[in-house]
Amino acid sequence: MKHCRSILDTVHGSWLRTSCRLYHAKRHSLRIFEDHQWLVQTPRLDNLPPREKSLENGITFKFDGIQSGNIYAANNDFKHLLDSSMQHVYNRKVTASQQGQDNFKTHAWLKLRDHIYGQLKDEHLNEKIRKYQPTLNQLIVPSQPSFLIPQLVKMDDYGKVTWEKILKGQAVTKQSKFEYILTHTYDYIYEQEVIPLMMETRKTDGTDDIDISNPVEWFAEARKMKRHIIMHIGPTNSGKTYRALQQLKVANRGYYAGPLRLLAREIYDRFQHDGVRCNLLTGEEVINDLDAAGNPAGLTSGTVEMVPLTQDFDVVVLDEIQMVADPDRGWAWSNALLGVRAREVHICGEKSTLPLVRSIMKMTGDKLTINEYERLGKLKVENSVLPQGYSSLRKGDCVVAFSKKRILDLKLQIEKKTNLKVAVIYGSLPPETRIQQAHLFNSGDYDVMVASDAIGMGLNLSIDRVIFTTDVKFNGKEMVELTSSNIKQIGGRAGRFKSDSAGKETPQGFITTFDSEVLSTVRKGMEAPIEYLKSAVIWPTDEICGNIITKFPPGTPPSALLKAIALHLEKSTHKLFTMSDLKNKLNVLAIFEHMEDIPFFEKLRLSNAPVKDLPLVRNAFAQFCGTIARRQTRGLLSYPFPFEVLDYRCITDEKFGLELYESLYNIIMLYFWLRNRYPSYFVDSESATDLKYFCELIIFEKLDRLKKNPYNKGGPQSLGSIYKQKAVFLKQYTSRRYA
Template sequence: MSVVLTAPRVGKECIFSASPIARRLRRTFTTQIPLLWSPPFKKLQPSDFSKQPPRKLRPPPPSQRSAEGGRPPSKRRGGEDTPRVTEWHTVTKPTEKQLRGLQNYLQQFSNSQYIRSKCLGMGVTADIYEPGMKAFITALMNNEIEGLSVGDAVAHLLAKSRADRFLLPSYYKYVTAKYPEETETLRSLMSFSDLTEPAEWHKETRRMQRKIILHLGPTNSGKTYAALKRLEECDAGIYCGPLRLLAHEVYERLNAKGVPCNLLTGEERRESDGVNKYAATVEMAPLNKRFEVAVLDEIQMIGDEGRGWAWTQGLLGLQADEIHLCGEPTIVPLVRAMMKDTADTIEIRRYERLTKLAVAETGLGGQLQKLKRGDCIATFSRQNIFALKRAIEEKTSLRAAVIYGSLPPETRTEQAKQFNDPNGPYDVLVASDAIGMGLNLNIGRMIFERVEKWNGKETKVLSISQVKQIAGRAGRFGTEFETGVVCTLDDYDMRTMKRLLNSQAPSILSAGLFPSLEQIEVFSQYLPGEPLSALLERFQDLANLDGRYFLCNLDSQRVIAEFIEDIPLTLRDRYTFILAPFNLQDPASAAQMRRFATAQSGGLECLMEDSVVLGDHPPQTIDQLKDLEAQHRLIILYMWLSQRFPETFTDLDNALYLKRKCEDLIDRGLANLKFERKRKITGAAKHALKLQKKAERLARLAGTTEKAETSETVVEVPPVQEEVQQKQPVEKEAPAEVLVQEKY
């Protein structure tokens, strides 16, 4: 996305984007061009309450800017470390201007049809909405609202918080206290959406005296290894990881050592009689089993907006004598606060990195020719990954492996294995942040292609944790690269990289929660006829939380619920479908999702072969590879549903066969996807090639492939000769062939 800024001194417009050239221009001109910003209390439309407007930051005064035009180094910059770390602080004494702005904002909040419709849907009748809202605004301006001061309200507005997230809950509490008889339904719904004591949801676990052991340290410090050693020694235990790939790795490692272990993921179960150890994804952790040891890996993900609830559920609900938490030190204050409610004991073990990690003085200057074997370039889009792979293989003699999130976990493991092998086919690795966890890689130097990432809404600087997690993959203990090096592809990103690596990540402030099926069923009884998407929205509006917990983002679940709303399903089945691993952005997958839901609704048997048909040849282009990845995701969705609805999705054996076949085709496609190094064309050969391309273009327009007819003449295509720059001279009588490469 480009931003147009007016430059008063030069009288022109400058377009700033995320491209390298534009970033250089931005750093050149920011000291001369003041950024335009709007006051925090602009006039809002009713539609503004339904979505959060983008935040605009006022630039620092010129005296506080660095020599490059940016802000001075700060330990708090570099993007949000977790979705729950906010950047606003309570305004202790608002100014007169801020109070006037708040008054205007509250008036628009009161007049908003969006807010009015929400309140009417909650049982606040029209005859009490107006007087209740007027009294609420007066009480808020007089600092008489419990839990929301005037300073807090101003701070929320400065941070561009959504009005229905910080004002509506306070209004509901106020209006139910002022009109208790008229708001009986609302009071009942508020009581069922009380999430202030999630520890009490697990009664059996609260009867236990557990020991919480925190293994804290950076990447490549051996913290997870120490926890898994304890898992090997016990009689009954479970490993809970964030990725199916990690669960498979632990499952295979334990069984290879002669320690029987079961596998439990959303798509697959491998269980044997008499085996009491499990390797599972964190969402699949069984809370009704007793264990001696439980390992919760990557515990800092408890603050993730989408999946944090699974780590909260595991930490509060697992029935294990010892719970080993592996992750970053940023989690300590939150775990201590949560364990006060459970009365569990805490032990902290800290680990240091086993190998050295050095930061280079400069980047590569944008020159891929400086790459060497063992390097890894981190970039953050699938398109960039293949563009870099092409550029590396065309400009150097190196072969590049690729790893990114949409690849099947098995394919990622195979690519990592071939990259790690000194005699393997790959010399360097191009990867996304998917390498941040779950893969053992022999990386000597980690190179960041950029230090920004698109988060689905905007391009933001990488967080401190993201940078440290990825950078820490360089230098692996026990390999030839025991000393890791970190740098950037472009020199101008090195300053940001050094600042992020030298900064301390902020502590994780709260843990995620998710509404249970039982809570949604209670809501449906009080709000009969409301679809599931509306029930989720109502629950989100009424959820009562304390400072240690937050409600996970329900937007994707609401979208899926709306997508299958017209299909007659029970509430329980509909709730299961919205939790499925499914992305509506893929049209083919969306059509199959409706087909799956329709089959479950009608009690019809759904076969895998009706949804996925695979050929026998590996993909030849990047687009074909992308289609095959989509087919693999569809197979995984079918397997996931077969674990929940075995009577409908009965073709599990065929799905497993197609899954392995699809992964084999993807592996073969990546192995064949190579780009030849370009030979430089100069002189007469370059001119002849231009003539050939022009003639071919004219020929296509004329409808013939051999000659292009004009109104008077026929242009014959001359034979093309090429001059190739080599150390040995090329004989003129034997012109080199022009290499025409297929565009993948």
């Protein structure tokens, strides 16, 4: 009895210490969320000139500081219409507002000007105007402030008869059209972007107790478990993922969480080949391995975003853990690391994650074991560049570039100047096409690979030598230098260890360039010390967001909620965590957020859809969302998409470019993504599957028969022109850095 009591005291003491630790962690973090007014705030004004943020300086209806070349600066008629219409909006909406509402009305006015300033200062505005396709729904009820200028420019795309119905008897003039669009956009901002943020909405049902400040506490069930986190860290080609998968194979219930659909499929195929029952779970594809009794396999291979955080597992493998710092997708790795309910969690990736994971594990209380591995092969940076340019290339080389225009240029030039056959891989290619290209290269049917940094993850390639063409890349906003992590990840693909090389000589990989300055940068990057990650990217689960929306007025759009959460998490979260970049999610939300018949939780779900930022794809997704809003049942062929170009006769027709087929492929995969979530609305998967196969075939054939670059409007770029561009970048970079 005394012995039993001792055990109970020990267990009770352990539980008490854990409870105290979590309690103090909670109290120490985010006190701002303990105040029921944490959601009451003023809208952010990121683009408005400082003098305009204070109304004490007076009211202006002009937009100052706009550079030449912009439509506002270049077109006096547009400038006059915008200025006078803004005065109309102010007089009607702000000056005439009732007592007590002035503060809200004024903030809506300032936010409207902030939206306009942001667009007028956008250096890509002319391109966005060109691509903008106005819809009748947006014309009748304007609800996209971020596309206000393109909408004003293209308001005449609809004729006089349409405008007469919209204006209801008012004279149809350019001035009346401007005033209508701006007034209704102001109303949208007032109702959806100002009131939800600035109105106090204290609840008495307990929802004010929500505390999202500490991401560790988001996953209560995982915190109740004593998990064992096993890190497998090492450089590329060190066998870390292989070792983790051996533990998964012998588990009864397990999940492999990978970064890419093609990598999840590769693990699924490998397990099936080895006689290990396994399911496949990705956003677009679900395959259940059923036994004779109809029971699915206990193991699943899938993408990291799909890992179920409400199921219990014996083993979970979380691959490419360094992605936890990715601004866009890092939240999926963070949520899996914090919330997966598994006895053993094997995480694989670069050593740069070690201090960060250690710190997070101290917060969760999980046991941590570290297994570090060395590279299974030698890797050498060459002492000199390729002496004869493309003529120095040989079988087994991989030439690395960072845009599909440049990649296709290189393919054409190499095949023109040598007898080598070139395979290509870049990010927007269908995963199946990338696998085909990789197989042709690995089998020796193609001699050289030209690829983007997409080779750094998810593909096994038999590369002997990696050749960098440049040491800068475009990050979506500007040209930036490659980090040492980028260089190591890409360069490490050379001399990749193969499973059939047992007993043979250890493989040797080489790295070089065409240019001595690039070679110097690459050498420094390969020799640089490890850059340790300082924080993990986080974002609350949809369930947490759903709880918080109860604090907002009814009808609040999801974008307002996401922005409010982001603002406060950014200010208050533990330094180990940083906010996810909401740009892509908000861009997707803008497509369908105005559709009132789609419930809030469905809008949150749809905001995660993999929508490429291409006009044809965005238009297709809007139509898909319309199907959901109207509760319709439709097959893919019932939509007015140009599937007629999925014809063998189009393969040699150069007017049908690769981008068209890449857009169609993304539309087809969006359909599969939606079908997995709304099977009663999106039907006839057989036709969609046939279209997918045809699209993949035509993309492959067009690449194989490429005669000129469909992405290159200015002619092929030589190596010399690339180095000139680099010199311009370095000059700009130096001037910014030391200004």
